[in-house]
Amino acid sequence: MGPGIITANVDNDSGGILTYSQAGAKYGYLPLWTLIPITLLLIVTQEMCSRMGAVTGKGLSDLIREEFGLRTTFFMMIALVLTNFTNVIAEFAGIASSLELFHISRYISVPICAVAVWFLVVRGNYRSAEKIFLAACCLYVTYIVSAFLLKPDWKQAAIYSVKPILMFDTDYITMLIAMVGTSIAPWMQFYLQSAIVEKGITAKEYVQSRLEVVVGCIITDVVAFFIIVSCATAIWSHGPKDINDAADAAVALKPFGNYAYLLFSAGLFNASFFAACILPLSTVFTVCEGLGFESGVDKRFHEAPEFYWLYTLLVGLGAGVILWPNFPLVRMILASQVLNGVLLPFVLIYMVLLINKKGLMKEWTNSAMYNTVAWVSVAIMIGLTLALASITVKQMMQADATPVRSAPVAQVKSVPQVKSYDPGRHALKADVRESHIAHLIRQTFGIGKFAD
């Protein structure tokens, strides 16, 4: 099992499962069209990473440091650590919410899992555990089975798979960014490239890895497709709905009857735990590589203090935040994926600049087609982010115009659920309702005035 397949499976982590569920539950078949461009971009980015890893034998942060200097690397690493930190929180949120389906309190599950992750990676035998995680990824098949049993409207699904629909609406744009961000998470590019280097794959053996990367990307998005279809049929067709907790999302597996919760919970738990093992470690490796600190779990604490501190902080704080009373688990997971989407274009820019350097890549530089896909994606992602930012700012200014006291939390929360939702008709209409994700982002970054 090579790096391509492993990465593909980590890709559908708690953020992935819930983002796709949310997309299907809220917009039905509408978001399916994004999967084809996302798959294309996913293949292009991951192929670029693995090619760079194979040709240069160096990690992505190594290359950024060597070619763009310390300052660029430093700010990139800060952004990556912050984004990945929210992703770590999301993984622990996934663990908490999957076990809460069985009434296991997060105050028990999260600390135990955090300690387990720490020891498994630092002191235990992660390599053997990885095989179990990978095997458990077969649980995604349940979505495919479920989608068929639910008898979805295949005709609609097919139409919306190829029919792009854009709406200038915070919720919708947020969801688009999150879908791209969760499929093409920035941290995975760093992880994949390091994995290729670690495995000692050279330019000569690269052809096989390329195939694996492409297959992996397709698997990722096939799973995404069926998650969206299941949620669209099981949830959205009875009225569009936000996913607020794991129980909402588990409805997508309802053909399994009493086992639906069990299957969903097991799948989500495995995905979250798997990613919780890889993500903090990969982040710390990336940072240490880029900034030139000693790293590696085979080092003693005093040999690599920065490595161990950062790792422990990421795991400890990531799990600790979850224990905050009434922490909105699912919302946090969704918000973290939006951040991924916002950071992605910047990582992409550096990747494209690096891979086009002749001195570095020799005859392995990008073809014109690759560059086009990459630059267009950068432009689209930055465009979407700017659109989201501008809508949010505009709404905030409107909110600020009214006295703070007259906008109590209750009012924001009491915004009625959207009525029956016909994507075809509503597609054209801008729906500028305050979304809970946008709301959360504002709250997270402290730019709204909601607490009263």
Added chain:
Amino acid sequence: MVIIYGPGRISMADEFFFLTELLGLKVYDLKGRRLGLVKDAVIVPLIHPARVDRFLVGGGWAWLTVRHDQIRSISLDGIYLKDEQLTPYHSDEYMLRLVRDLLDQQIIDGQGRKVVRVTDVTFKIQHEDNGDVLSILDIDIGLRSMLRRLVHGVVPPRWIRRVQTVIPPHSIRWEHCSILEADPQRRLRLNISNKILERMHPADLADIVEDLSPDDREAIFETMDSEVAAETLSEMEPDVQASILESLETEKAADIVEEMSAHEAADVLAELEEKTSEEILEEMEQEPKEEVEELLEYHEHSAGGLMNTEYIALPEDVTVAGAMDALRAHEEILENLNTLFLVDAGDQLKGSVPLARLFTATGATPLRELAAEPLLHVDVEERQDRITELFDKYNLLTLPVIDSEGKLAGVITADEVISLLREK
């Protein structure tokens, strides 16, 4: 001049200069007119290993080259020249440009025995009669230099010098550094030798080389002494061994494999693609080649695949004195030797004698009387797990291996068993 090494010495502000501070420094001509800004500093290792030979100054269209003997003074206020005959810059292969080739790149720290990334360079300023001269003193890594680089240009340099003293410095003496360069031609021109690497313990060197990119690995192995290369290669993971040997010229690869012990050579060659390993064998000398080929016959996971052929077998009627003479004649394998074997005229294994027993026996004692009981041995076809079991049960250090005719074929040593168990 005595250099005090430690946190205190940076406070002697005038004596030191950092590359970060040098970059962007203004260069003035004799009349105090600004010529441009420092863009890079160059050392030419063939002329002097540490002295900054030239400064590259950017201003207007092209970069200019300022030689070290054209400079009157260097300080945070700028560089003042005493000679204005500047030539345009053109790149040549003999120069090591500090910003391009060193800053932010990886180098090997020979004393700390690891690969590190260069964050900054500390120079020493010598105020000589005819002008100031900079030479590289340390390569800076760690937080202090990182802070310096991050805030440079935002905070005045003199403040940075004061503030940074709260962070302990982390530097490597320039003479302990070995820079990486993958191009063999350029290695010669930059006068890069492998002396620092060859002085290290092969196991440490193996760890370092495993951290490098394939190109750098290849460059080091291509230029390293074959004996050291063989020792280093023996310490590496099998897949890395294979990728290194495959990347080398066949001739060089054969030289290295010849220097390895026969069973290690066989292990490495078994990892390679059939075609490559045949090519390498083809290039090898007759004697080591035959030995290796013999071992290659055995299955990798059998006793034959684990054993090595470095042992001393003596006739069964030899005395202690005779054995001592034999040992003196084979000094090269004494280091890892702990057992002697006794064989009869037909090479049949007759006994094994722990080396230590020789020291307490008189010279006339027949070795046969010192032999360990029972005589343990395995067949070349024996499975791995059975072998580890025997080592564990009888607390062995060595275990003789015999072929189908009962002849001594080789020995398995405990270190081989340890590697085997660690792999699991």
